[in-house]
Structures are given as structure tokens and as C-alpha cells.
Amino acid sequence: MNQLYASYKNYKADKPFDVIIIGSGISGLATGAILSKEGKRVLVLEQHYTPGGMTHTFKRNDYEWDVGVHYVGEVSSNTMMIKKVYDYVCDTPIEWADMGEVYDVAYFGNDRYEFRKGRKQFTEYFTALFPEEKAAIEKYVELLLAMEGYGMGYFAEKVVPGFISKLIGNLMRKKYLKYALRTTKSVLDELFKNDKLKAILTSQYGDMGLPPGQCSFAMHAGVTKHYMEGGYYPVGGSGMFFDKIAPTIKKRGGEILVRATVTEILIENGKATGVKMSDGKTILAKTIISTIGLDITYRKLLPATLQNDLKLPEKLEGLSNSISYCCLYLGLKHTATELNIPKANFWIFPERYDHDANMNDYASGKTNQLPVVYISFPGAKDPDFQNRFPGRCTIEIITLVNYDKFKPWENEKWRHRGEDYEHLKETISNELLEYLYKYLPQLKGKIDYQELSTPLTARYFGAHPLGELYGLSHNTERFKSRMLKPETPIKGLYLAGQDIITAGVAGGLMSSVICVSHLKKGDYLKKIMKS
Numbered sequence: 001m002n003q004l005y006a007s008y009k010n011y012k013a014d015k016p017f018d019v020i021i022i023g024s025g026i027s028g029l030a031t032g033a034i035l036s037k038e039g040k041r042v043l044v045l046e047q048h049y050t051p052g053g054m055t056h057t058f059k060r061n062d063y064e065w066d067v068g069v070h071y072v073g074e075v076s077s078n079t080m081m082i083k084k085v086y087d088y089v090c091d092t093p094i095e096w097a098d099m100g101e102v103y104d105v106a107y108f109g110n111d112r113y114e115f116r117k118g119r120k121q122f123t124e125y126f127t128a129l130f131p132e133e134k135a136a137i138e139k140y141v142e143l144l145l146a147m148e149g150y151g152m153g154y155f156a157e158k159v160v161p162g163f164i165s166k167l168i169g170n171l172m173r174k175k176y177l178k179y180a181l182r183t184t185k186s187v188l189d190e191l192f193k194n195d196k197l198k199a200i201l202t203s204q205y206g207d208m209g210l211p212p213g214q215c216s217f218a219m220h221a222g223v224t225k226h227y228m229e230g231g232y233y234p235v236g237g238s239g240m241f242f243d244k245i246a247p248t249i250k251k252r253g254g255e256i257l258v259r260a261t262v263t264e265i266l267i268e269n270g271k272a273t274g275v276k277m278s279d280g281k282t283i284l285a286k287t288i289i290s291t292i293g294l295d296i297t298y299r300k301l302l303p304a305t306l307q308n309d310l311k312l313p314e315k316l317e318g319l320s321n322s323i324s325y326c327c328l329y330l331g332l333k334h335t336a337t338e339l340n341i342p343k344a345n346f347w348i349f350p351e352r353y354d355h356d357a358n359m360n361d362y363a364s365g366k367t368n369q370l371p372v373v374y375i376s377f378p379g380a381k382d383p384d385f386q387n388r389f390p391g392r393c394t395i396e397i398i399t400l401v402n403y404d405k406f407k408p409w410e411n412e413k414w415r416h417r418g419e420d421y422e423h424l425k426e427t428i429s430n431e432l433l434e435y436l437y438k439y440l441p442q443l444k445g446k447i448d449y450q451e452l453s454t455p456l457t458a459r460y461f462g463a464h465p466l467g468e469l470y471g472l473s474h475n476t477e478r479f480k481s482r483m484l485k486p487e488t489p490i491k492g493l494y495l496a497g498q499d500i501i502t503a504g505v506a507g508g509l510m511s512s513v514i515c516v517s518h519l520k521k522g523d524y525l526k527k528i529m530k531s
């Protein structure tokens, strides 16, 4: 076994831990790394047999796939905030492979559009296509950048003590909320006249999990801006997040345990004192940080009576889970170069330039045409791929699905869900392959291995109850909530993870800075930026 982690079953603790972190995704690891650097002895507990959360990879037949990372942004310069934080939590920096001048390609039927690297190129490209919208495009790009500044106040408010929040919290949140409480559609309708342009600019909506009519503009702005200076891929695959961050924890006396399922957070006299594991044993620590999601932490790990005492049902109202997904993992016995496979991701839509209508018609059964299909080509993005898997490449194809379709099998065991389930998987796989062959016909007959994950896969391996893509939904209600922050009503219990900021590896990463800043009562972003 990799020496960076151990199995819970075989582990005997020799001395106590200061902090227990539940979940080993990017947020758990990064929080663990920062606290380890502050001299804390950290224990990270992961229910899966592979650590890394959505950054983990899996292997079959000499192929390896990423589960929840296809590209990241804002790592091209050492002065960028996100890059600085990655470098701070990693023992040695992650190397980033540039995806090139075009990072995303959108197809509406046969019409093709590009997302080009760099604010200038981005603006010029869309202006050339829609010259009558020139002024609006410039205003839109300005607004995307301004949202980052507005977000500083909003996210900083999550760190400040309750009394300061009461005093000036509303003021800190105001500028960001002006847009976060509006849907993407509402803001774009105000800016642009051309419906085609609006649909093209929201082509990355799969990165947010909601079409523009339902998604908060804050999430749209955050994601679009995140990638505007280019898409990047971790050299060596997404397993690098774990491989580079875990040593920061291990070298300072911390431990990362897999097959370690927490079933309860122990509370004594209103204070969290430790965790109960699935084998009934308990582990104690003064500080407990949960990164597994707001809903599961509050509803599954806290005693029901306490949930009512804390009025949690009321406080969590309006928050819902993000949509579920299926992913088809493909292995090919050729290199990406041989097959002329691009680095840019494909976003494929029906011919109609209306994401909300496409999504609604699919959900209501009016059409069978998938509202969005996303294709990623890690074998082409990773310059190290050929060293690790000579003569091969991989592809991942994702679409959004309704969990209810898979519910009949939710209590069946992995790999034992029966013929009907396998048949459904085959139907979805074939449908996704049609999309691949339409846009890359040279791949027909070249697939050597294929496997489809369903929401039940994400439920089983990632402990995401509805196999959801991104934890909580990024609707406007989410941004109103005062529960999405590190502080909880229980002393000694804190939250980090995608739910307290937004989804995305960067969201998880920044949640760790927010969490530690609150916990240690210091501005850790400032500290990291100065490091």
C-alpha cells in the first residue's frame, strides 16, 4: 500500500490527534496540510478505499481515469491566488499542463464555437461572431472580473466572528449578493440581445450543474472567469492532488486512513469531542472538521434530537442537492496523437440555442435528446500519459441524469445490480458513444475498454447520497444561506468543503483557507499570499 495512507483496520494510534478531518477530498487534504504546517497533529478519515475524494483516480486493464477533475484554471502564474494556495499546501508543487489556446469547444448540432485563452482573445472571438454585441461583451467580461472583487467581501464574512457578522455582515455580502441572488439568465438577458450568444456564453453550464435559468450568476461568473486565462491539467493525472498534498500532512506527524467511515460526531455538553466509526470505536480530538457536505454532516452525523434543538430543518430550507450524472470511461489502444484527439473539452448540445428549454423537454420526456454531453480527453491533456501508459489513451464522457431512474437499484450491491440495470447502462453507453463518433468519427472501432458509472457509483464510492455532481445546488437560494460557513452551532465542530464556497477543485481548496482562517482567527489568505 502507498505509504502516504493506511487502512483504518490495521492502524493503531500511538498518540492523540489535535484535529480530526472527515473526508480526504481536496478540501480535507488542504485543510489538513495548512493545519499541519501550523503544528497540529491531523487525522484524515476517508470512507473509500482510495483517498482523494473526487480527485482520486481508478484503474482497469492498464488504463487510468480521473473521477472528478478534467481541468482547472488560474494556475498559469505564480502570483495567482489559487496557484499560491496549491503551492502552499503541496509538499512539492503540482506541475500544470496547458491545454492550449482553446480549452472548451461548444457544439450546437453542427455549429462549433471556441472558448479561447486570455481575456483579450475571449472578448475578440465573441465580438467577431457578434459585432453588434461588442459593447455588451466588454461589459460582461468586466462584470465577471468585478464579481471576483465583490466575492472577497462575501467570502470573508464567512470567517468573521458572529458579532462582527451581525454588525457588518450584510454590508460585506451586499455587492456580491446583488448578482448572486439573480439567475445567470436574468443577468445575461439584461446585457445581451442575441439569444444565440447567451446560449454560447453559458455552454460551460455543466461545470455548474444547472442551466442558466436556474443557476446563480455568481457561480456562472466564478467558473467562466476561472477558466478565462486557460484550462490546465495536472501532469500525471488528478491523483497528483493527493500525491503532492498528503506528504505535507504525513511529514508533520499526521495520518490519512482509508476504509474509515465516520458514522457519528460525538457531542458532550454541546461540544464536539470526537467521532464514532462504523465499527463502533471512537476517536477523540478537540477539533473536528467535516468536509463531506453540509447535508450529510448535519443530517447523518448528528443525533436527531440535536438536529431539532438546533432548528436545522428550518435553517437548511431552500438548499437542495445538485444534479446526478453518468460518466462513460473509455480506454483506447492508441495514442491521442495517433487518433488526432484534441486537448480541448467538448460541450455538445441540441441544435436549439436554449439550454433551459432543452433541459426541461428532456426532463419532462418531451424529447430523448440529451440536453448536454461533455467529453474530456485526459490522454491528450497529460504530457506524462505516454510515460505511464505507452501506446494508450483515455476519454471520459459525461451527461446529467435524474437520480430516480436509478433508484430501484439503490440498495443493491455494486456489481450485483442485475440484468435490467446492466441493460440501462448499456443503452446510456451506446447513446454517449454516438455523440463521440459524430464529432470524432475516426474513433469508431477503436474502443478497447468501456465502463459506465451511474449516480449509484458516486453514491457508493463518494458517499454522495444522490450521486450528485457537486454537493449542494448552485441556485440563488444557496448564496442566501448563512449556514454555508466553517462555524457550526456546535463548539469544536467546523465545516470545510465545496458546500461552504462553491464546487470545483478550487472551491474545495479555498474552503480550506476559509476554514483555517476562522478556526485560527487569522487571515490565512494573506499569510499564504505572502509566503
Ligand SMILES: Cc1cc2nc3c(=O)[nH]c(=O)nc-3n(C[C@H](O)[C@H](O)[C@H](O)COP(=O)(O)OP(=O)(O)OC[C@H]3O[C@@H](n4cnc5c(N)ncnc54)[C@H](O)[C@@H]3O)c2cc1C
Pocket: 022, 023, 024, 025, 026, 027, 028, 045, 046, 047, 048, 052, 053, 054, 055, 067, 068, 069, 070, 071, 072, 260, 261, 262, 263, 291, 292, 325, 327, 398, 461, 462, 463, 468, 469, 470, 496, 497, 498, 499, 502, 503, 504, 505, 506, 507, 508
Ligand atoms: C464528474 C465530475 C467532474 C468534475 N470535474 C471538475 C473539473 O474538471 N474541474 C474542477 O475544478 N472540478 C470538477 N469537479 C468538481 C470537484 O471535483 C469537486 O467540487 C471537489 O473535488 C470537491 O471536493 P471536496 O473535498 O469538497 O469533496 P469530495 O472530493 O467529495 O471529498 C469528500 C470525501 O469525504 C468522504 N466521505 C463522505 N462521507 C464520509 C464519512 N462518513 N466518513 C469518512 N469519509 C467520508 C468521501 O468519500 C469523499 O472522499 C467535478 C466533479 C465531478 C463529480
